[in-house]
Amino acid sequence: MRLGADDVTRSLRASWRLLSADSRALPDFDLSRDGFWRSYLALVLTVPAIIPVLAAERVLAGLPNAAGLFDAPVLLASVIAAQLLAVITVPALLVMLAPGLRQSPRFTGFIIAWNWSSILSAGLIAVPAAVFALGWSNGGIAVIQALAFGVIILRLRYCVARATFGSETGIAGAIACASLLADYAIIRTFGLAGF
Numbered sequence: 697m698r699l700g701a702d703d704v705t706r707s708l709r710a711s712w713r714l715l716s717a718d719s720r721a722l723p724d725f726d727l728s729r730d731g732f733w734r735s736y737l738a739l740v741l742t743v744p745a746i747i748p749v750l751a752a753e754r755v756l757a758g759l760p761n762a763a764g765l766f767d768a769p770v771l772l773a774s775v776i777a778a779q780l781l782a783v784i785t786v787p788a789l790l791v792m793l794a795p796g797l798r799q800s801p802r803f804t805g806f807i808i809a810w811n812w813s814s815i816l817s818a819g820l821i822a823v824p825a826a827v828f829a830l831g832w833s834n835g836g837i838a839v840i841q842a843l844a845f846g847v848i849i850l851r852l853r854y855c856v857a858r859a860t861f862g863s864e865t866g867i868a869g870a871i872a873c874a875s876l877l878a879d880y881a882i883i884r885t886f887g888l889a890g891f
């Protein structure tokens with residue numbers, strides 16, 4: 697199973713369309729079984745977004761970035777773990793709360809769209825982290841920027857849930873709220889600033 701450039705382009709374009717509340721973007725994802733597993737493989741594309749987040753967290757921890765980004769293994773592990781948990785927590789909660797849901801084709805579509813949209817989410821939150829790590833904004837401005845990008849990410853997650861489960865069930869709002877609470881819990885658990 698390989699991840700081709702056309703898969704990446706098509707799926708990221710579909711994620712961007714979902715952000716615009718275009719539920720017609722859902723069929724643009726590969727909704728097959730191979731597409732399901734490829735969506736997990738695609739999470740490797742979030743690795744570049746970890747760099748600015750790690751750099752920002754190092755600045756907040758008082759560690760110089762000039763010494764090297766990877767010389768604080770605990771901080772590095774915390775950032776990577778938080779990134780992965782931000783992707784898998786909400787789908788795992790859905791499976792625990794509604795075990796029968798995972799047999800549904802809608803749930804498969806949700807996981808695929810959620811995983812691909814997580815790449816876009818990681819890229820979005822990396823923007824204020826990079827601006828802060830480069831010294832182009834202070835801590836207060838960085839928080840405001842991170843909150844603004846966080847609202848965009850929350851909307852993306854809501855649109856993913858709404859496109860897959862429909863607007864009549866009300867589950868999209870619950871999923872968006874659960875993702876917000878999960879992200880907050882992850883940030884607090886790992887002692888991160890929230891980039």
